[in-house]
Amino acid sequence: MEVILKQDVKGLGYKNDIVKVKNGYGRNFLIPQRIAVLATEGNKKMQAEEIKQSSFKEQKLRNEATALVAKFADVTVKVGAKAGESGKIFGSVTNIQLADALKKAGYEVERKNIEMNEEAIKALGSYSAKVRLFKEITATVNFEVIAE
Numbered sequence: 001m002e003v004i005l006k007q008d009v010k011g012l013g014y015k016n017d018i019v020k021v022k023n024g025y026g027r028n029f030l031i032p033q034r035i036a037v038l039a040t041e042g043n044k045k046m047q048a049e050e051i052k053q054s055s056f057k058e059q060k061l062r063n064e065a066t067a068l069v070a071k072f073a074d075v076t077v078k079v080g081a082k083a084g085e086s087g088k089i090f091g092s093v094t095n096i097q098l099a100d101a102l103k104k105a106g107y108e109v110e111r112k113n114i115e116m117n118e119e120a121i122k123a124l125g126s127y128s129a130k131v132r133l134f135k136e137i138t139a140t141v142n143f144e145v146i147a148e
Contacts, residue, residue: 001026002039004047009035014135016051018044065134068107072131072139077101080148083124093121093145098129101143109133114141121145 001023005013009030013019018039021030030036037043079101081089099111113132121127126144133139 003030003036004039004043005030005036007035016047016054018047062134062137065137068133069137069139072107072141075105075107075141076126077105077141077143079143079145081124081145083147087124087147089122089124089145091122093127095129098141098143102131102141 002018002020003026005015005017005019008014012021019036021036026036026038031038077098079093079097081091081093081097083089095111095114095116098114098116099109102109109131115130115132117128117130124145124147126142128140128142131139131141
């Protein structure tokens with residue numbers, strides 16, 4: 001079954017992609033949740049028109065994302081965390097704290113677009129994370145966990 005995605009689906013595709021899925025997945029999940037529509041001739045024509053209209057906006061977003069990649073290369077963000085005397089953190093640092101620190105530094109990034117390289121950061125030090133800025137454009141953000 002072919003469907004047209006109406007929003008990004010992790011592991012499946014991006015908005016306006018035509019993807020082939022199993023019948024049950026499309027009929028029972030994607031279409032009722034309004035994540036996708038059936039890829040009929042009429043829907044394909046509407047999708048082509050929508051892509052044509054949004055291509056200028058998409059190019060602008062792509063240019064902004066590539067500019068941000070260059071900025072992230074020089075930036076080290078400081079993330080504050082409560083820690084003991086041995087340098088071990090109470091709890092762990094997650095993508096939520098990193099997103100807040102990036103917001104304070106002037107970069108608006110959604111937390112769902114941040115992938116931590118380590119599973120759980122539980123000690124003070126320097127780390128890096130991948131940030132998905134646009135479809136296939138990712139940047140590496142260096143951050144330092146400091147004691148508050």
